[in-house]
Amino acid sequence: MANNKLLVNERQADLGNFMVGRLLPFRKKRQVGPFTFIDHMGPAILGNGKYVDVDQHPHIGLSTLTYLFEGEIEHKDSLGSHKIISPGDVGFMTSGHGVTHTERTPEFRRTLENFTMHGYQIWVALPKDKEDIDPNFKFYPSSDIPSWEKDGLKLRLVAGNAFGKSAPLQGYSSMFMVDILAEEETTLNLANQLKGEVAFVIVKGEITKKDHKVEAGQMLISKTDEQCSICLDKGTRLLLFGGEPLKDEHFLLWNFVSSSKEKLQKAKERWKNKQFPKVPGDDTYIPIPELKR
Template sequence: MSTSIRVLLKPHQHDVGGLTVRRVLPALAARTVGPFIFFDHIGPATLVPGQGLDVRPHPHIGLATVTYLFEGAIMHRDSVDSVQKIVPGDVNWMTAGRGIVHSERTPDEERERGQTMHGIQTWVALPVASEEVEPSFEHHAASALPQIERDGVTLRVIAGTAFGAQAPTRTFSPTLYVAADFARGSALTLDTEHEERGVYLVEGDLSIDGETLPEQQMAVLEPGAPVHFESANGARVMILGGAPLDGARIIEWNFVASSRDKIEAAKQAWSEQRMGHVSGETEFIPLPPARRENRAPEA
């Protein structure tokens, strides 16, 4: 293995709202990469007419959820009265803070005609000082995100800073999140701006300092040195990371927190339906009956 790669992470499959996803983070070998504590690769999956994604209202605390699509569309609704359709290239960034409730469903038009769903959903753990901020939601269209062309690689900065650019997305700690499209025969060097860095190969071929990265796996990189990427035939890649988290985090169901007390309080609040409601929705996902850390979340 290349000395640039600290560990390779292979995904595990989970079902979320009727879609099979590949879950890379958290993993035993690397629970986090920078503030990223959860990483799901959705699809590609073909939804026939009449079929759709239906993730009923569910809660979050202590994190921000980030949705980025390559294909398809999702309708987001939440308890701070956001209603937003997300399409490829856009970013939905939802800060849960002290608590938020949201649903994710296939929009009516796409449900009627069918669609292909393909994208990435991540959770970014909030620093301890920001765990209980007011919940909020922001949407940034693809046109609002920095786009950089460099030696045959198209880079879109989704959140944080990278390659001399800064995304408009609100972050709470140093963050690296970039979608990179490599043309045939292209190359790119990733600098050392961010201490922790990971690279996920969505599709195509990519080498890291000469070492091949398998498709649909994540390479967690060694810190402190630039890393060189090359693609012979083209690739779609996600680059992520940032500053290390300021301490360990507990993940239980859809909750992330720095203490067990915060997790237990959130569970009690959700059981009593005190975390908010999504306007126009009557369904919700009940709290699982038994505690089990790293239980499959609802995204």
Template sequence: MSNIGLIIEEKSADIGNFLVGRLLPFREKRAVGPFVFIDHMGPAELKDYQNLDVPAHPHIGLSTLTYLLEGSIFHRDSIGSALEIKPGAVNWMTAGKGVVHSERTPEYLRTTDKKLHGFQIWVGLPKHLEQTEPTFHHIEASQLPVWEEGEVQFKLIAGEAFGKKSPVPVHSKLFFIEIKTKTAQKISIGQDLYGEAAMYVLDGTVNADGNTYGSKQLLIAKNTKLCEFEMSENATVYLFGGEPFDEERFIFWNFVNSDKELIDKAKVDWNDQNYEAFPLIPGDDKEYVPLPKAVLNRK
């Protein structure tokens, strides 16, 4: 019997002035382990007059993970963080009770042609940490565990697996893994995974249970212990997953929480621009993304 329980097709979503491919949440699968939201950005070729500009916007009850394959993004937040993320590095921001951040093309790239490609991910927080103080961590590419087994290259971007641990300070048991092949290879890693798991095929193809899968699909496994598949030559896949939470996580716009009342409060605080709940971003406080009226009215 096939171990692929669900196939989610990547769908286009507009995040303001940039289209992304949305993988999670999906109507039949709201989360995979603690992962509640996954956007695949690009690959996009941006002209000298095109830039990524996501103004100040809020989050609660989650951690954001940004991982780039190409291009560059300048991150600012209400904690005071201000830095550029480049391919291979990880930005990990824990919103907790509330944080505001912006994401823009760096100044030195704004008048040149550029590329942008990567993942924007939200990870839910354990219930006891949903109201924690916000934090931000930047982990350089050189700090992530990378190793080879034959002609297969592994990178542990976040979490724990294969007896290794990423320095990204996650708050629950999870994994985010990159696997690359030079030649066609059979991969058997079920003994190293746990909880729930999903696979995204970036390049090449994957054969599982006699079926071949390509890009723009998120494959949800029925059982991580049966995680075996064949990768084509020059293929790249990403595995997401981990232990799911006991409580349901609700998502309304940019807010994630197990308590709907905290989400409703966040809606009002952001709509009213309550700076005690959502402080201004130093260096980027001239504009913000307003709360959609449909979100404000939704209960």
């Protein structure tokens, strides 16, 4: 791979009944724009006793972005929000100074019938001056997401600004996220189409950059920001995301993100002492894992 690109392979993580592939952060790159964490959920066959069940857990200093290709996630949080996120929808929960939530397979899917679960759970770090805002949850149905076709590509602008268009979800800093499907072999040219750092998560198929193949389950990060182009094979699907880097360095501790390590430690103690707000009607609790030294 040319030295102006970083290539990342998914690292598998076990979430009980469910395996996820962790793409970001990794050692050489902690963030791409404000994006600080990406988990690839599936694709996996669920049903017949095997479901997504992520119990109550906290966040500070970030927004979670849930985007699915197949299956559904039932979101509940300590604000009282309750929404089923389906393919093409966007769920965006901003934690600010503190929120808790659960993510589960909806009740109507809990049958003997099998189904496919596939999507991404993404964390977007908040700028320093927004870290302590009040929590909120926003939901954007699939029908509200800007979609168009151009040069053999189907594009959906999930968040932010790109390709001369604006999504309903703008977030709290310069960012973009685009779902792209190549209906034929074609070239994607990003010159003057977006601003900031750029990464490509290959969902299926493969892309070519200077005779190097990048396959599904890998992430390609450009070091030259938006001035690049890539070749997509027919049937390739990818998520294009990034934005302008945040001004202040951000740190990650378990489910917490902050520009202040002191805030991370305080959040850890708050959760240990069960001082976070609770999801209504839910008494589950995920303890903070002890870090190996």
